[in-house]
Each structure stands twice: as C-alpha cells, then as structure tokens.
Amino acid sequence: MSKNKKFVESITPMSEDFAKWYTDIVKKAELTDYSTVKGCMIIRPYGYAIWENIQKELDAKFKATGHENVYMPLFIPESLLEKEKDHVEGFAPEVAWVTHGGEEKLAERLCVRPTSETLFCEHYSKIIQSYNDLPKLYNQWCSVVRWEKTTRPFLRTTEFLWQEGHTAHATQKDAEEETIKMLNVYADFCENVLAMPVIKGQKTEKEKFAGATSTYTIESLMHDGKALQNGTSHNFGDNFAKAFNIQYTDKNGTLQYVHQTSWGVTTRLIGSIIMVHGDDSGLVLPPKIAPIQVVIVPIAQHKEGVLDKAHELKDRISKVASVKLDDSDKMAGWKFNEYEMKGIPVRLEVGPKDIENNQVVLVRRDTREKLVVSIDELEVKLEELLEDIQKSLFEKAKTLRDEKTYSATTMEEFKEIADTKPGFIKSMWCGETSCEEKIKEIAGTSSRCMPFNQENLSDKCVCCGKDATHLVYWGKAY
Amino acid sequence: MSKNKKFVESITPMSEDFAKWYTDIVKKAELTDYSTVKGCMIIRPYGYAIWENIQKELDAKFKATGHENVYMPLFIPESLLEKEKDHVEGFAPEVAWVTHGGEEKLAERLCVRPTSETLFCEHYSKIIQSYNDLPKLYNQWCSVVRWEKTTRPFLRTTEFLWQEGHTAHATQKDAEEETIKMLNVYADFCENVLAMPVIKGQKTEKEKFAGATSTYTIESLMHDGKALQNGTSHNFGDNFAKAFNIQYTDKNGTLQYVHQTSWGVTTRLIGSIIMVHGDDSGLVLPPKIAPIQVVIVPIAQHKEGVLDKAHELKDRISKVASVKLDDSDKMAGWKFNEYEMKGIPVRLEVGPKDIENNQVVLVRRDTREKLVVSIDELEVKLEELLEDIQKSLFEKAKTLRDEKTYSATTMEEFKEIADTKPGFIKSMWCGETSCEEKIKEIAGTSSRCMPFNQENLSDKCVCCGKDATHLVYWGKAY
Numbered sequence: 001m002s003k004n005k006k007f008v009e010s011i012t013p014m015s016e017d018f019a020k021w022y023t024d025i026v027k028k029a030e031l032t033d034y035s036t037v038k039g040c041m042i043i044r045p046y047g048y049a050i051w052e053n054i055q056k057e058l059d060a061k062f063k064a065t066g067h068e069n070v071y072m073p074l075f076i077p078e079s080l081l082e083k084e085k086d087h088v089e090g091f092a093p094e095v096a097w098v099t100h101g102g103e104e105k106l107a108e109r110l111c112v113r114p115t116s117e118t119l120f121c122e123h124y125s126k127i128i129q130s131y132n133d134l135p136k137l138y139n140q141w142c143s144v145v146r147w148e149k150t151t152r153p154f155l156r157t158t159e160f161l162w163q164e165g166h167t168a169h170a171t172q173k174d175a176e177e178e179t180i181k182m183l184n185v186y187a188d189f190c191e192n193v194l195a196m197p198v199i200k201g202q203k204t205e206k207e208k209f210a211g212a213t214s215t216y217t218i219e220s221l222m223h224d225g226k227a228l229q230n231g232t233s234h235n236f237g238d239n240f241a242k243a244f245n246i247q248y249t250d251k252n253g254t255l256q257y258v259h260q261t262s263w264g265v266t267t268r269l270i271g272s273i274i275m276v277h278g279d280d281s282g283l284v285l286p287p288k289i290a291p292i293q294v295v296i297v298p299i300a301q302h303k304e305g306v307l308d309k310a311h312e313l314k315d316r317i318s319k320v321a322s323v324k325l326d327d328s329d330k331m332a333g334w335k336f337n338e339y340e341m342k343g344i345p346v347r348l349e350v351g352p353k354d355i356e357n358n359q360v361v362l363v364r365r366d367t368r369e370k371l372v373v374s375i376d377e378l379e380v381k382l383e384e385l386l387e388d389i390q391k392s393l394f395e396k397a398k399t400l401r402d403e404k405t406y407s408a409t410t411m412e413e414f415k416e417i418a419d420t421k422p423g424f425i426k427s428m429w430c431g432e433t434s435c436e437e438k439i440k441e442i443a444g445t446s447s448r449c450m451p452f453n454q455e456n457l458s459d460k461c462v463c464c465g466k467d468a469t470h471l472v473y474w475g476k477a478y
Numbered sequence: 479m480s481k482n483k484k485f486v487e488s489i490t491p492m493s494e495d496f497a498k499w500y501t502d503i504v505k506k507a508e509l510t511d512y513s514t515v516k517g518c519m520i521i522r523p524y525g526y527a528i529w530e531n532i533q534k535e536l537d538a539k540f541k542a543t544g545h546e547n548v549y550m551p552l553f554i555p556e557s558l559l560e561k562e563k564d565h566v567e568g569f570a571p572e573v574a575w576v577t578h579g580g581e582e583k584l585a586e587r588l589c590v591r592p593t594s595e596t597l598f599c600e601h602y603s604k605i606i607q608s609y610n611d612l613p614k615l616y617n618q619w620c621s622v623v624r625w626e627k628t629t630r631p632f633l634r635t636t637e638f639l640w641q642e643g644h645t646a647h648a649t650q651k652d653a654e655e656e657t658i659k660m661l662n663v664y665a666d667f668c669e670n671v672l673a674m675p676v677i678k679g680q681k682t683e684k685e686k687f688a689g690a691t692s693t694y695t696i697e698s699l700m701h702d703g704k705a706l707q708n709g710t711s712h713n714f715g716d717n718f719a720k721a722f723n724i725q726y727t728d729k730n731g732t733l734q735y736v737h738q739t740s741w742g743v744t745t746r747l748i749g750s751i752i753m754v755h756g757d758d759s760g761l762v763l764p765p766k767i768a769p770i771q772v773v774i775v776p777i778a779q780h781k782e783g784v785l786d787k788a789h790e791l792k793d794r795i796s797k798v799a800s801v802k803l804d805d806s807d808k809m810a811g812w813k814f815n816e817y818e819m820k821g822i823p824v825r826l827e828v829g830p831k832d833i834e835n836n837q838v839v840l841v842r843r844d845t846r847e848k849l850v851v852s853i854d855e856l857e858v859k860l861e862e863l864l865e866d867i868q869k870s871l872f873e874k875a876k877t878l879r880d881e882k883t884y885s886a887t888t889m890e891e892f893k894e895i896a897d898t899k900p901g902f903i904k905s906m907w908c909g910e911t912s913c914e915e916k917i918k919e920i921a922g923t924s925s926r927c928m929p930f931n932q933e934n935l936s937d938k939c940v941c942c943g944k945d946a947t948h949l950v951y952w953g954k955a956y
Contacts, residue, residue, distance in 0.1 A: 037553045049546070098574045119513065123511060147580040
C-alpha cells in the first residue's frame with residue numbers, strides 16, 4: 001500500500017462552485033502550479049504537452065499559409081511604445097517596467113513586451129522598400145506580460161504564452177483578406193481540433209484592439225454560460241505605418257504606406273478546453289489535442305501473462321495513437337480516477353479473462369460507455385472510437401451552446417434573460433457606443449461580436465429603438 | 479532590370495577582418511537585425527528557421543531520453559534569487575530589474591530570469607515528496623536576459639534563446655550519470671547534425687558554473703583559432719537542495735536531499751556554425767540543419783519548357799530534401815550569389831541544353847564542385863551528395879581543428895604558441911587556480927576544459943613545474 005498513498009481526491013462539483021471546479025481541475029490534472037511571482041503560473045508537463053500540440057497544429061497551418069517565424073526582443077523602449085497614440089494608451093497602464101540593468105539605472109525605461117506591434121513596425125520600416133518586399137508574413141511564438149490585478153490560471157495571468165502574427169501588405173484589401181484568412185485558420189482549428197464551436201464576428205468600436213481599424217474574434221460559450229474570446233485578428237489599416245513611417249515604392253514609383261494586420265491566440269485556449277469539455281470527474285480532452293489518447297490499465301497485473309499482453313498491445317496501439325501503459329503497482333481504481341482526471345479519451349482495460357476471450361475493454365472518457373472489442377480488430381476499432389469521440393465532443397458542445405443562446409427584442413426581455421439564463425443573448429443594435437454602454441449598465445453584458453452570420457430579429461435597436469445596423473452577440477465574459 | 483536592383487554585395491574577407499566577416503554574414507545572409515534595445519537582436523526568418531531545426535532535433539533527443547518540457551515564469555523575486563549564495567553572486571551583477579508594474583512600484587524587485595535554477599528548485603521543493611517522485615527530468619525552451627556590456631549577434635547578446643534542462647535525482651551517482659548523458663547528447667548533436675567536432679571535458683573550479691559542484695563542456699575551434707563553448711552540463715550535488723530544502727523520503731522512510739543537474743545550449747550555436755563552416759562567399763550550412771537543402775535556379779527560364787521542368791524537378795526533390803525554386807526574374811548570377819551567401823548546400827541548375835540532354839547540374843556549396851547528373855538518377859544522386867557534404871564538412875572542420883591544436887611543455891613554448899599560432903594549446907596542469915590565473919596573465923588564454931580523453935605530455939605542470947594532475951585545453955575564447 002505504500003505506493004498508493006496519494007489517492008486522487010474528488011473535485012468540487014461544477015454545479016456547486018464553477019470557479020472552484022475549474023481551479024480544482026487545473027491543479028489535480030497537474031496542468032499548472034502557482035509560483036512565487038504573483039499572477040505568473042508554472043505550466044507543468046501535462047499542461048505544456050497540450051500547449052505543444054496546439055503549437056504544432058497551428059504552426060503547420062501558419063506555414064502552409066506562407067508565414068515565417070521570427071523572434072523579436074523581449075523589451076520595448078518607452079519611446080517606441082509611445083509612437084502610436086491609441087496603442088500606448090491601451091497598454092501603458094498594464095506593463096512591467098525594467099529600470100535597472102545590473103547595477104546601473106537605465107537612461108530610458110524598457111517595458112517587458114505586452115504585445116509586439118511596435119517592434120515589428122520598427123523592423124518593417126527598415127526592411128520594406130519596394131512592392132517586391134510585400135507581403136511580409138511574420139509570426140512569433142513567445143511569452144508576453146500584462147500586469148493584471150486579478151488572475152486565474154490560463155484565463156488571465158500576468159505572463160502568458162502566445163503567438164502573434166504580424167503582417168504588412170501593399171493594399172488595404174490585401175490586409176483585410178489576411179485578417180479574415182487568419183481568423184478562419186483559428187476558427188477551423190478550434191472546431192476541428194479542439195472540438196470547440198465558435199461564433200465568428202467583428203468587435204464593435206468599443207471592444208476593438210488599441211490601434212486597430214477593425215478587430216475580428218472567435219467566441220465560445222463555457223459550461224457556466226459565460227463567453228470566452230478564443231482568438232482575435234486585427235486589421236490596422238495604415239495607422240501604424242503612418243506612426244512608424246513604413247513606406248514602399250509601388251510599381252509606378254510612388255511612395256505608399258503599407259497596410260498591416262496582427263492576430264493571436266494564447267494559453268487561454270487551454271482554459272477554454274477545460275470549461276467547454278470538462279466534467280465533475282475532471283478534464284475531458286478531444287483526441288486530436290490529447291498528449292495521451294489511450295491509457296492501458298492492466299487488471300490483476302500480477303497474474304501470469306497480463307503485463308506481457310499489455311506491453312504487446314501498447315506496441316500495437318502506438319502505431320495508430322499516442323498511448324501510455326501504467327504498469328505501476330498502484331490499484332486499478334486509483335489509475336481509473338487519475339486518468340479520468342487527466343481527461344485521457346480512452347482507457348483500455350485488459351485482464352486474465354479478457355486474454356482468455358481474446359478481447360479488451362475500451363472505456364470512453366466522455367460518455368463512460370464500455371466497449372468489448374476483439375483484439376484482432378483493436379487498431380481499427382480504436383481509430384473509429386477516437387474519431388467518434390472527437391466528433392461527439394463537438395456536437396455536444398454545439399448543442400449546449402445553441403441551447404444557451406437566446407434572443408431579445410426588448411430591454412425587459414434582455415435583462416430578464418441576462419439575470420436568469422447564463423448564455424449568449426442575440427439582439428439588434430443601432431451601432432452607437434452609448435447603447436452598448438447602456439446595455440452593459442442595465443444587464444451586465446458586453447458585446448461579444450457582430451457575427452458574420454447576420455440575422456434580422458427586428459429592425460430596431462434593442463436599447464434605443466432607432467434603426468438597427470447589426471445583430472450582436474452579448475454575454476458575460478471571461 | 480527593376481527587380482534586380484538589390485545586388486548581393488561581397489563581404490569582407492575572413493583574412494582581412496574576421497570580426498567584420500562574421501557580422502557581414504549575419505547581416506547579408508539575413509540571419510539577424512539590430513533592434514532599438516541595445517544588445518537585443520531580432521532573429522529574422524532564415525536565422526530563426528535554423529534555430530527551429532536545432533530545436534526540433536534536440537527536443538526529440540530530450541524526449542527520447544525521458545525528459546518533459548515545462549514553462550517557468552519569466553520573473554524571479556530578488557529574495558528567491560538570493561537563496562543559493564554562489565549562484566546569486568554569479569548572476570546578480572548582470573540581471574535586468576523590474577521595479578514597476580503598471581503605475582505601481584513593486585514591494586519587491588523582480589529580475590528577468592538569467593537562468594531558472596531557483597524557480598525549478600522552488601517548484602521541486604513542492605512537488606517532490608517520495609522516492610517515487612524521482613527522477614524529475616524537466617526541460618524548458620525560453621529566452622533569458624543577461625545585461626552584457628559588449629554584444630555580438632548570436633555570440634553574446636543581452637537576450638538570447640536557449641533550452642535549460644533541470645533534473646532532480648535520488649543519488650549523486652544518478653545526477654552524475656544524467657550530467658554526462660546530456661553532455662553526450664549535445665556532443666553527438668554537434669558532431670552528427672552540425673558537422674562540428676567538439677572536445678568533451680570538465681571545467682576547472684575557476685570556470686565552473688555559479689553553484690555547481692562540477693561543470694562539463696563541449697568546446698569547438700572557430701576559423702580564427704578562438705575557442706567557443708557550445709554547451710554545458712552541470713552537476714549541482716545537493717547544493718541547491720539544501721538551500722531550497724528539496725527532500726524526499728527514501729525506501730527506508732529516511733529524509734534525503736535530492737541531487738540536481740542543469741544543462742543548456744543557446745542560439746550561440748548558430749554563431750558557431752557560421753565560424754566553423756563559413757567562407758568568404760558567406761554562410762555554409764551542413765545539410766542536416768539547413769532550412770533549404772537544395773535551391774533550383776532555372777537557366778534561361780524564359781525559354782519554353784524550362785520553368786515547367788523546374789517545377790517538375792521541385793516536386794520530385796521535395797520528396798527527399800527541402801527544396802526552394804527561385805523562378806523570380808532576377809538574373810541567374812544574382813541568384814547564385816544570394817544562395818551562396820545563405821549557405822544552401824546544393825544548387826541545381828537546369829536550362830534548355832540540360833533538358834535536351836535529360837540532365838541537370840548540381841553545384842556543391844562547400845567545394846563549388848559541379849556534377850552533371852542524369853535526371854533519371856536525380857533523387858539518388860542528390861541524397862548521396864547531401865550525405866557526402868555533411869560528412870566532408872565534419873572532416874574538414876576536424877582536420878582544421880587538429881592542425882590548430884598545439885602542445886606545450888614549458889611556459890616559453892606556451893607563450894610563443896599563444897602569441898603566434900591561434901588555436902588550442904594542450905598542456906599539463908597541477909590543478910591550482912593560481913597557475914591557471916598566471917597562465918592567463920602570461921599568455922592571455924583561459925582553460926577551456928580538462929578533456930575526458932586525457933593524454934600525458936609530461937609529468938609536470940607547464941606553469942609551476944609541480945606534479946601535474948590533468949591535461950588541459952587552453953585557448954582564447956568567445
């Protein structure tokens with residue numbers, strides 16, 4: 001029994017305390033640990049392996065769409081950050097400042113990058129001369145720092161990991177195409193790999209990025225009915241180009257400003273995976289992002305032939321899926337709990353009776369359904385099962401999202417929903433920031449996006465009754 | 479002609495000014511650019527692609543030897559950095575200090591990590607309880623900052639990219655095995671992938687890492703006869719475990735301190751590649767690390783059939799090598815220079831006459847040798863050629879290194895060599911730091927390592943004449 005001391009304790013049920021449920025999973029699935037630096041997290045091996053899978057998938061998509069990776073400095077001099085007015089206003093209040101290098105006080109403060117637009121712009125102003133140099137399609141994987149007062153693992157941390165794409169184009173049309181293209185890359189990735197349905201749309205003036213002419217977003221709904229922004233893509237027009245003097249000579253020999261974009265997703269996606277798929281037994285990972293897709297738990301492993309068979313099956317499975325065999329002397333029940341907590345899509349049980357019958361038992365993490373499968377058909381059945389889990393996780397999340405999406409045509413109705421039914425609220429809007437602010441004041445919801453997929457619920461703004469210009473998704477958000 | 483404006487200018491010859499030759503290559507092969515932050519470099523797409531290949535190869539080796547990746551915070555509180563005495567003395571003078579977050583002054587200064595021993599130790603003190611928790615084999619890919627006064631791209635920069643392995647073991651023997659194992663991983667990688675011969679050995683007391691009980695190193699010789707430390711692996715014994723109270727319960731129920739290691743390589747490796755393989759036409763990349771292994775330059779590409787054939791060859795080659803086709807309307811001569819500067823191992827030329835004769839011309843970057851190859855045999859010949867280039871780059875570097883390795887048994891001889899023949903100097907040493915310091919004073923050379931492969935040149939220390947304990951490699955170093 002000495003090796004079984006560390007039992008898996010149960011976690012707080014979602015219905016009892018959603019926030020506690022979330023942090024329990026983060027801790028017990030060993031995704032992160034707290035560090036001595038307030039608001040900075042340690043990403044542990046299992047959490048980091050999920051991030052590595054996210055990186056691998058997205059990086060391949062970025063490269064397939066012609067992007068190249070670069071690395072920019074960690075620091076931005078204060079004077080450089082200040083070059084674009086809206087941008088500095090948005091970020092200066094939340095940056096960390098380096099004032100000393102070694103024993104010396106610096107002549108100019110440096111901020112730790114909260115985002116790298118200014119660095120890319122300065123570089124572009126030096127390397128772009130002619131239309132032949134365009135487009136520049138760069139991306140960077142790195143960590144950024146934003147001095148947050150209240151933090152939660154993955155969702156809001158002082159330091160987080162992300163990728164930031166930064167591109168420069170000859171025309172506004174090219175920049176707009178890029179902005180939408182990368183939003184679609186994110187949306188496809190969320191839906192097809194993370195099994196996470198998203199609403200694609202544009203941010204309002206109030207919610208757009210500091211320095212952008214337009215910001216696009218993908219929004220998902222969590223189990224508790226709150227919205228989470230999974231990724232954004234910004235069109236800067238020539239705002240930054242003018243501030244940083246990024247010009248090129250066009251085919252006619254005329255000097256023109258470039259048009260730029262940026263787009264990013266962060267470790268926040270891991271928080272989103274937890275809150276879209278998780279349950280009261282822990283994490284539930286879609287097979288396409290799971291570091292381990294199948295865990296083999298031998299039953300009565302001290303009996304002759306069991307461990308040999310388990311090893312044989314591991315070798316076979318490793319050709320079609322990522323697999324772990326737990327042959328430690330912990331009890332099978334401990335192992336079941338542990339790997340449910342870690343959200344491993346499929347558990348394979350094999351014991352003396354199974355061997356006698358040339359079969360194994362496959363247990364789905366999502367539905368807990370058990371399948372008895374002939375060993376002869378193992379690889380085929382396993383691949384089918386993983387595909388089915390991937391698909392049904394998406395369907396389940398989509399159904400839940402749709403069930404929690406409401407429509408309102410009056411403010412009374414809007415407030416009633418906001419107060420009693422957590423979820424997205426769809427309503428028409430006049431386009432005025434004043435109405436957006438009033439809705440937030442009355443119902444506590446922010447605008448999530450103006451979806452690409454517009455509907456006409458009525459002709460009037462839900463708030464002021466003037467002519468509506470857009471359907472908007474509203475919600476309480478992370 | 480409008481698209482041919484940007485001719486490739488020639489670079490400073492190595493023999494004229496080695497330092498200038500180096501920075502010319504870094505700039506003209508578009509590996510890095512300077513940034514507004516003093517000493518921080520921008521790693522451009524081609525430079526970053528080399529780093530990505532280094533990462534990919536090493537990361538696979540780390541995982542194959544049981545290591546897991548994690549991510550630790552960017553910041554270290556001053557009090558945490560101070561916990562291990564030797565360590566803080568080594569690093570405190572060269573760190574960047576964050577003193578303000580947003581508008582507020584911090585209660586405690588944070589340094590931007592120069593290395594992460596203290597963070598790993600604090601984490602280990604929390605997650606290690608029993609012998610079952612050991613070993614912990616962690617690695618991290620990240621950037622670190624050391625406030626350097628004089629900087630050069632890749633070789634010494636205020637911020638650089640690296641990986642840092644940090645492991646914890648039950649016994650000193652296990653830690654020592656790990657330290658040597660990872661040094662061997664580095665050495666094999668340098669020799670087999672980077673085609674760069676290395677001397678494996680141990681650092682002297684004077685040169686070891688701040689806080690380590692022993693430091694191992696791999697040292698290479700550059701074209702100018704200076705040594706470069708390509709990677710290090712440290713055994714910490716229980717120094718850090720005692721400072722951070724990292725203890726585990728052994729099988730007998732007794733509390734024991736863990737024994738730790740750390741090991742790292744950095745973007746400096748790219749500087750090493752340049753200075754080991756480069757020549758007066760630019761970079762020379764070993765095929766196994768080259769982002770592009772073959773560049774196709776069509777000759778008289780306006781003639782019928784040339785571009786079609788070039789595209790057809792590209793498709794075929796892409797199955798056995800990474801290939802780029804330059805079908806821009808720049809002149810062939812411009813393209814030749816450009817891809818020689820970038821060190822692409824093989825250039826494939828194909829023109830109307832070649833097509834008539836069902837052949838192509840392959841030009842090696844390293845020797846400039848031309849091979850006329852039948853298109854029918856293209857893939858086979860290309861693979862052979864790439865292998866041959868990889869091998870001969872290693873042989874050439876090894877021959878050069880051996881030619882520039884001298885032995886000295888007296889200080890007169892030592893100083894004569896140090897003054898006139900740049901390279902490694904082998905000599906016997908008594909083990910006293912005072913002699914090491916005296917040798918540096920007299921000859922300007924530092925001890926590079928006590929090689930694993932010991933020889934006996936004499937029984938006496940080259941400096942003081944007392945009994946020798948070790949053969950040492952000395953050199954002027956980057």
